[in-house]
Amino acid sequence: xxxxxxxxxxxxxxxxxxxxxxxxxxxxxxxxxxxxxxxxxxxxxxxxxxxxxxxxxxxxxxxxxxxxxxxxxxxxxxxxxxxxxxxxxxxxxxxxxxxxxxxxxxxxxxxxxxxxxxxxxxxxxxxxxxxxxxxxxxxxxxxxxxxxxxxxxxxxxxxxxxxxxxxxxxxxxxxxxxxxxxxxxxxxxx
Amino acid sequence: xxxxxxxxxxxxxxxxxxxxxxxxxxxxxxxxxxxxxxxxxxxxxxxxxxxxxxxxxxxxxxxxxxxxxxxxxxxxxxxxxxxxxxxxxxxxxxxxxxxxxx
Amino acid sequence: xxxxxxxxxxxxxxxxxxxxxxxxxxxxxxxxxxxxxxxxxxxxxxxxxxxxxxxxxxxxxxxxxxxxxxxxxxxxxxxxxxxxxxxxxxxxxxxxxxxxxxxxxxxxxxxxxxxxxxxxxxxxxxxxxxxxxxxxxxxxxxxxxxxxxxxxxxxxxxxxxxxxxxxxxxxxxxxxxxxxxxxxxxxxxxxxxxxxxxxxxxxxxxxxxxxxxxxxxxxxxxxxxxxxxxxxxxxxxxxxxxxxxxxxxxxxxxxxxxxxxxxxxxxxxxxxxxxxxxxxxxxxxxxxxxxxxxxxxxxxxxxxxxxxxxxxxxxxxxxxxxxxxxxxxxxxxxxxxxxxxxxxxxxxxxxxxxxxxxxxxxxxxxxxxxxxxxxxxxxxxxxxxxxxxxxxxxxxxxxxxxxxxxxxxxxxxxxxxxxxxxxxxxxxxxxxxxxxxxxxxxxxxxxxxxxxxxxxxxxxxxxxxxxxxxxxxxxxxxxxxxxxxxxxxxxxxxxxxxxxxxxxxxxxxxxxxxxxxxxxxxxxxxxxxxxxxxxxxxxxxxxxxxxxxxxxxxxxxxxxxxxxxxxxxxxxxxxxxxxxxxxxxxxxxxxxxxxxxxxxxxxxxxxxxxxxxxxxxxxxxxxxxxxxxxxxxxxxxxxxxxx
Numbered sequence: 001x002x003x004x005x006x007x008x009x010x011x012x013x014x015x016x017x018x019x020x021x022x023x024x025x026x027x028x029x030x031x032x033x034x035x036x037x038x039x040x041x042x043x044x045x046x047x048x049x050x051x052x053x054x055x056x057x058x059x060x061x062x063x064x065x066x067x068x069x070x071x072x073x074x075x076x077x078x079x080x081x082x083x084x085x086x087x088x089x090x091x092x093x094x095x096x097x098x099x100x101x102x103x104x105x106x107x108x109x110x111x112x113x114x115x116x117x118x119x120x121x122x123x124x125x126x127x128x129x130x131x132x133x134x135x136x137x138x139x140x141x142x143x144x145x146x147x148x149x150x151x152x153x154x155x156x157x158x159x160x161x162x163x164x165x166x167x168x169x170x171x172x173x174x175x176x177x178x179x180x181x182x183x184x185x186x187x188x189x190x
Numbered sequence: 191x192x193x194x195x196x197x198x199x200x201x202x203x204x205x206x207x208x209x210x211x212x213x214x215x216x217x218x219x220x221x222x223x224x225x226x227x228x229x230x231x232x233x234x235x236x237x238x239x240x241x242x243x244x245x246x247x248x249x250x251x252x253x254x255x256x257x258x259x260x261x262x263x264x265x266x267x268x269x270x271x272x273x274x275x276x277x278x279x280x281x282x283x284x285x286x287x288x289x290x291x292x
Numbered sequence: 293x294x295x296x297x298x299x300x301x302x303x304x305x306x307x308x309x310x311x312x313x314x315x316x317x318x319x320x321x322x323x324x325x326x327x328x329x330x331x332x333x334x335x336x337x338x339x340x341x342x343x344x345x346x347x348x349x350x351x352x353x354x355x356x357x358x359x360x361x362x363x364x365x366x367x368x369x370x371x372x373x374x375x376x377x378x379x380x381x382x383x384x385x386x387x388x389x390x391x392x393x394x395x396x397x398x399x400x401x402x403x404x405x406x407x408x409x410x411x412x413x414x415x416x417x418x419x420x421x422x423x424x425x426x427x428x429x430x431x432x433x434x435x436x437x438x439x440x441x442x443x444x445x446x447x448x449x450x451x452x453x454x455x456x457x458x459x460x461x462x463x464x465x466x467x468x469x470x471x472x473x474x475x476x477x478x479x480x481x482x483x484x485x486x487x488x489x490x491x492x493x494x495x496x497x498x499x500x501x502x503x504x505x506x507x508x509x510x511x512x513x514x515x516x517x518x519x520x521x522x523x524x525x526x527x528x529x530x531x532x533x534x535x536x537x538x539x540x541x542x543x544x545x546x547x548x549x550x551x552x553x554x555x556x557x558x559x560x561x562x563x564x565x566x567x568x569x570x571x572x573x574x575x576x577x578x579x580x581x582x583x584x585x586x587x588x589x590x591x592x593x594x595x596x597x598x599x600x601x602x603x604x605x606x607x608x609x610x611x612x613x614x615x616x617x618x619x620x621x622x623x624x625x626x627x628x629x630x631x632x633x634x635x636x637x638x639x640x641x642x643x644x645x646x647x648x649x650x651x652x653x654x655x656x657x658x659x660x661x662x663x664x665x666x667x668x669x670x671x672x673x674x675x676x677x678x679x680x681x682x683x684x685x686x687x688x689x690x691x692x693x694x695x696x697x698x699x700x701x702x703x704x705x706x707x708x709x710x711x712x713x714x715x716x717x718x719x720x721x722x723x724x725x726x727x728x729x730x731x732x733x734x735x736x737x738x739x740x741x742x743x744x745x746x747x748x749x750x751x752x753x754x755x756x757x758x759x760x761x762x763x764x765x766x767x768x769x770x771x772x773x774x775x776x777x778x779x780x781x782x783x784x785x786x787x788x789x790x791x792x793x794x795x796x797x798x799x800x801x802x803x804x805x806x807x808x809x810x811x812x813x814x815x816x817x818x819x820x821x822x823x824x825x826x827x828x829x830x831x832x833x834x835x836x837x838x839x840x841x842x843x844x845x846x847x848x849x850x851x852x853x854x855x856x857x858x859x860x861x862x863x864x865x866x867x868x869x870x871x872x873x874x875x876x877x878x879x880x881x882x883x884x885x886x887x888x889x890x891x892x893x894x895x896x897x898x899x900x901x902x903x904x905x906x907x908x909x910x911x912x913x914x915x916x917x918x919x920x921x922x923x924x925x926x927x928x929x930x931x932x933x934x935x
Contacts, residue, residue, distance in 0.1 A: 019192045023200045030204055034211025034224055046223045053230050060241055065254055069233075072258050077226060077265045084219055084269045088276045098214045109917075110210035113924065117202035120931060126194035126243065133245040143248050152252050159259050166263035174270035176277075209920060213913055221913075288910030 018059060026052040037097065039085055047078045064137050197238040204231035218272050218282045222265065229261045295351075296363035299343050299381050302391060303430045305336040306398075309423035317416025325416035326409075329423055330402040336426075337395035347388045348796055357802050360384040360500060362436060377497060382436035385797040386580055386653055390433035393660045397569040398426045400777035404668050405561045407773035408675060418458060422565070425451035429570050433577060438487050439497045441578070445483070445542070448574065449476050452566050456558040468554040475551040479541020486534030489527055490585075503584045525591070532585055532592035535578065536599075543575030544626045545633065546603040550859050552626055556618040556680075560671030563618060568625055568663035573656050576632045583649060583799055587641040597637025601735055604630025606856065608742035612749070613842075613853040616680045617670050620750050621663070624706070627743060628659050634736070635721040638728035639799060646799035647727070651720035654793040658713035661788055662705040665781040669699040672770050672778070673754060682750070686757040696755050698778040703751045705785045707744035707820045710813075713789035719813045726812070737819055744823030752831035 026049055033045035050073050057066035098106075147153045204227060211224030233254040240250020272282055279286045309332045317325050347361070365380035402422060409418055428447035435441035450473075457469030487497075493516055494502030506514050506528065520527040537548075544552040552572070556563055566572070579586060579596060586593050604627045611623035632652045639648025672695045677685055689696040705712035708719070718740060725732040794804035830841065842849045851857070907918075 016192050019196075023196075026200065027203055027207065030207045030227055033227065034207060034215065034220070039217060039220060042220055042223060046226065049227065050230065053234060056234065057237060060237060062237055062241065062251065065233075065237055065251055068255055068258055072262050073226070073230070076262055080265060080269055081219060081223060084272060087273060088219070088282050098216060103214055106210050106213040109213070109920065109924075110206040113206040113209065113920075114203055116924070116927070117206070118199060121195050121198050121202065124195070126198075128191075128194060128242050129245050131245040133241050135241075135251070140248060140251060143252065150247075155252070155256055159256055162260065163263050166267050170266045170270040173267070174273045213917055213920075284912055287912070291908065291910035 022052055022055050022059060026056065043078060043081050043085060047074060050074050050078065062135055064140055194238060194242045198235060201231040201234040216283055218284050221284065222268050226261065226265065229257060233257055295346065296343065296361060296383060298339055299363045299383065302336050302339045302395065303427055305332045306423040306426035308332065310420050310427060313416045313423065314420035317420055322416050325419045326406045329419035330406065333395065333399045333402050333426065337399045340391040340395040344388050344392050347383055358385045365436065375496065377439045378437050379440055380436035381434040383434065386577065387433050389653065389657060389797060390577060391430065393657060394426065394429050394433065394570050397660055397664050398565055400664060400781055401561045401565040404671065404774055404777045407771040408561055408671055409559065421451060421454045425455060425566065432574060436499060437497050438491065438499060438502065442483065442487055445574065446480065448571055449473060452571055455562045455566060456555045458558055458562065462557065465557040468557040472551040472555050475548055476541045479538050479548050482534040483538020486531045486538065489531030490535065493527065499581060507584050507588055529589055529591045532589055533595055535582065536592060536596055539575030539578040540599060543572050543629050545599050545630065546606055547858060549603065549626055550862060553619050553622045556622055560667060560674060564664040564667035564671065567622060568667050569660035572625060572629055576629060576636065576652065576656060579636050580649065580653060583636065584641065593637055597634045600630045600633025600637055601732060604634065604739045605735060608739045608746065609852050610855050611746045612742065613849060615682050617682055617750060617754065618680055620746060621666055621670060624747065625663060627739065628663065631721055632656055634732065635724055638725045638732060642800045646804060647720060648724035649799035650794045650797055650804050651717060651724050653797045655717035655721055657793065658717045658788050661781055661784040662702040662714060665698055665702040665778065665785055668777055669695050669702065672774055675770055682753045685754045689755040694775050694778060698782045699751060699755065701782050701785055703747045706747050707824060708740055708816055709820055710817065711789065713785050716789035719816060722816055723809065723812060737816060740816060741819040741823045744820040745827050748824045748827035749831050752827060757831065
């Protein structure tokens, strides 16, 4: 009933309505994520925001990217964040509020940025192409490992090295001091 | 049809929400969360441009995939640093780490 | 091309002596420096005499005039095709005469110093300085270019500074050398401005060209020079007067004479060379060089005349009361140079009217001999007595026979007693002034009487009277090297008067017949003999006559003894006026304003940096804020403003 109403009054298709709903979700949860005083809550709000973005990808018929988003971002990064919240024993605590001056200034800055962005973007005619978009996973897979023109094997390899470096770096940075010399001592004892 | 500009507006708003959060928050982990929001907004942009403006290529998709991968690595390293900082300062307040003052 | 290329060696040999002894003297040549210097200068003097012989006798007259020969010329600095500084050697009657005088007197001084300066630690340096001075003076007299003359003028000043301040451990010597340099440098300021004016109107720096341009009364240069005027006086007069100011400084004319008495702090042979024969006559030489211009410009010639006459009289009056023998000789020099100056002042250009010019140059020639003889004798006396004051001397004729005779001959020459040299030259000066102006003649006569008086006062006080208690004659007169120059110069002082000078040197280059007017010369000789008689009466024996005469002229006596307070006046002006009102404010300006502004700029930078430093708070979010702000600014700039 309401659907019919919306459809006739606003002349919107379901496609568009779903987009605006998803967009609203993303923005609202994002805003809550950055303003919530409790840390754990803001992490959960972040999770919802990222899920919303995944939904947006699904709406755009980019299933692969959506899947990657959920599995890596939501399932990896947000979990990592939650782990770190627990590790630093801040789960139940409240985040300190910023001084009001800073809040006002930052919100003004953000508003300024948004308005500037709106102005600039509004002037640009985005030339929508009417071609069909072949988004199948096989095509993506072929492109990823393709070393010819139009292939992405080089960035793929580079990213893999980056991940290796990040792994090693994390371990070294987060290691307890003295662990390295202890392992050497145990080796000598053996 | 949703005009592309609306999608771009969405990503812009999300970016500036992330920026607001980055400048306002006192806690290192919440700052990290705001950074993730910013990165995601950029992702939305890439994907939208690829689908609507350049459907023949796959560049936008790959770009966003790699951004996700890199964001993951960067978040991991950031967490490691935060843990290290927590060990030495016993707090993750960002103002505590101001040894480079003046 | 011309036969005079060897003249460059006259200049270069002393210079080589300077370089050699100055660089290596102390280490290698300390004992033999004197021999080397003297040997070089002997060759130089021989070459000078050869050149004179060649110029006057072998080549002689050309079209009835002695020509101006350019022996050497090369362009040193060219500003524009019309204006260039050339270095060169120009030979004309007066420069050849000066070559002979300078080298000869310098040679005598070199020989004398072998004995006088023996045992001196800086023996080689002394001879090096002598060589430098000789070189600069020689180059000055043969200059063909006004700027070259100025350069060597300054170099002569530097050499005299080095030589006067030779005993630099004595503060009085240091002060004297500074005073000499500063006073002459101040005079050279006028000289430089005069050079610029003359060069501008004469369209060139070359002597011949300037003289040609500015004496041809129809030429553009001359007309421009006399029509342009400043404070009611024409530019040409200004130029010549300022050039004369430079000459007056170097020649110790009033009021720039204050350095000459103090310059006696240097070694006595140096005084003989510099302050008797060579450097102090540079001013007279300059006026003589530019004489055609002076002759046409009555105003500047009158200034020359007045300054010369006044200086002559003033110096004679002061010399009557001085007790230091070198000071007496210094004032005597000033007086005699005054004679030379006013002789130029009464002179015209051609024919009989040009007698003053010839007389002045003749007096320069003879004066060089007898004045250097006087100084060298004084050196011998000081060497014996170890003091400069007359009261420590007396009755020395027993101990120093040769010096006695030499001194007597020189005093007779300067007093103008025939047949000694000074009589002829002084007689010509008096004749020239008699022809010009009666007042000038009377003052000149009076001054020559005073000259005879004070010279013989000096002679009698040194060689007669009762000996001072602590003189021992055991030292003797000095080695042969000190006696030889005295003997040679005595012969010159006697014989130089007989040279028919007018045949060689005259204002327009044509030989001038000078007649000997017997009747005319009686009066000056009588005046001179009167002066000698008064001196004899007062100074032959110790008596109370000196004190009674001094008491009767008490005001004049004390003013004269204190050199008419000129030094005190200068000191007052510099200390109270220049230092207080110009020097101190200028120093304040330099410290507070100039330095202060620099300090303030540095301070300001420091303050700004301190305030900016606060921007580095160490807070990451602050940095991010700056980062975003920068991006926003760039965005706006690039999108909206800079399309």
